[in-house]
Amino acid sequence: MIIGIHMSDKHKLQQEMSNANSRYSSLIDAAFDAIITMDGKQNIQFFNHAAENTFGYSADEVIGKSITKLMQKKFRPNHSDYIKQFTDSDIQSRDMSSRVMIMAVKKDNTEFPVEITISKISVNGKIEFTTIIRDLSNRIAFIEKLQHQVNTDNLTGLYNRNYFNSKLKDIYHQYKRFGHSFCVLMLDLDRFKMVNDSYGHLIGDKVLQEFSKKVQQVLREVDLLARFGGEEFIVLLPNTKLEAAKDVADRIRKRVSKQRVLSQNHEPVTFTVSIGVAEIGTDDEKESIIKLADEALYRAKNNGRNRVSD
Numbered sequence: 001m002i003i004g005i006h007m008s009d010k011h012k013l014q015q016e017m018s019n020a021n022s023r024y025s026s027l028i029d030a031a032f033d034a035i036i037t038m039d040g041k042q043n044i045q046f047f048n049h050a051a052e053n054t055f056g057y058s059a060d061e062v063i064g065k066s067i068t069k070l071m072q073k074k075f076r077p078n079h080s081d082y083i084k085q086f087t088d089s090d091i092q093s094r095d096m097s098s099r100v101m102i103m104a105v106k107k108d109n110t111e112f113p114v115e116i117t118i119s120k121i122s123v124n125g126k127i128e129f130t131t132i133i134r135d136l137s138n139r140i141a142f143i144e145k146l147q148h149q150v151n152t153d154n155l156t157g158l159y160n161r162n163y164f165n166s167k168l169k170d171i172y173h174q175y176k177r178f179g180h181s182f183c184v185l186m187l188d189l190d191r192f193k194m195v196n197d198s199y200g201h202l203i204g205d206k207v208l209q210e211f212s213k214k215v216q217q218v219l220r221e222v223d224l225l226a227r228f229g230g231e232e233f234i235v236l237l238p239n240t241k242l243e244a245a246k247d248v249a250d251r252i253r254k255r256v257s258k259q260r261v262l263s264q265n266h267e268p269v270t271f272t273v274s275i276g277v278a279e280i281g282t283d284d285e286k287e288s289i290i291k292l293a294d295e296a297l298y299r300a301k302n303n304g305r306n307r308v309s310d
């Protein structure tokens with residue numbers, strides 16, 4: 001009778017262990033993240049389905065091989081030291097990607113950003129490690145897409161006012177530190193309302209797009225062209241003095257006046273731009289350069305449009 005109870009308890013225990021194992025296996029198999037276990041020598045012992053999908057290796061190809069196979073080369077030399085330090089510490093688990101962006105390597109050698117958590121356990125007196133590796137490619141691509149949307153204008157593809165202001169802040173900072181002068185051009189298409197009224201909004205949009213391309217062609221790579229709003233644009237010219245900025249503005253003005261866009265009836269639509277130029281002055285706050293360029297633009301408009309004024 002006593003033996004009977006004992007046997008049924010043992011059976012129950014075995015059943016519970018088997019259930020726990022099944023639950024554990026199904027969790028690991030269904031996990032979205034790569035789960036890899038390693039022995040004390042950093043050789044892979046277990047590689048779940050997500051790890052196979054993420055890295056492109058089958059479990060058979062990597063079991064018994066070093067985990068460093070999955071790392072970008074520059075992380076390999078320090079890996080042993082890192083693991084030793086982690087092994088000796090009191091910490092049970094650690095986020096390895098809290099300070100630097102870690103890049104992992106797939107079987108086909110493509111590199112991708114990951115987030116890694118490592119934890120240690122003692123199995124039969126020996127240390128083992130479990131790492132959970134999350135592929136961040138989609139998340140980073142999504143963030144980049146959002147950043148792009150936040151910083152750019154849909155119609156022209158140019159940077160927007162928001163981005164311009166952040167760059168102005170940077171360049172103003174450099175000016176204060178190193179004294180490198182810079183200029184701002186404020187550009188406004190002339191009588192643009194007439195373009196819209198005569199040819200329609202779509203042709204107006206086409207003019208804004210063509211205009212943006214032509215201005216961009218005149219500028220250097222370091223210059224920044226942004227759509228400030230409506231038919232108003234702004235250019236940041238780093239390391240530039242007033243006279244040089246006026247030359248750039250005049251080249252833009254001439255280039256734009258030669259441009260044609262075809263109307264819906266295939267008539268050539270011409271357009272011109274007025275430009276105000278300002279250079280940062282010793283006592284200026286960063287916002288005042290925009291105000292100065294705006295005042296110069298106002299003079300260019302008042303003097304008859306299609307001209308540059310400082």
Ligand SMILES: Nc1nc2c(ncn2[C@@H]2O[C@H](COP(=O)(O)OP(=O)(O)OP(=O)(O)O)[C@@H](O)[C@H]2O)c(=O)[nH]1
Pocket residue numbers: 155188189190191192193194196200201202203204205208229230231301305
């Ligand atoms: N097609 C189109 N038109 C726009 C857009 N943004 C602003 N506009 C138009 O730009 C015109 C600007 O007109 P105004 O501010 O009166 O200036 P203007 O006719 O260019 O005259 P001046 O600046 O004095 O030379 C308005 O008709 C706006 O509707 C846009 O994204 N697309």
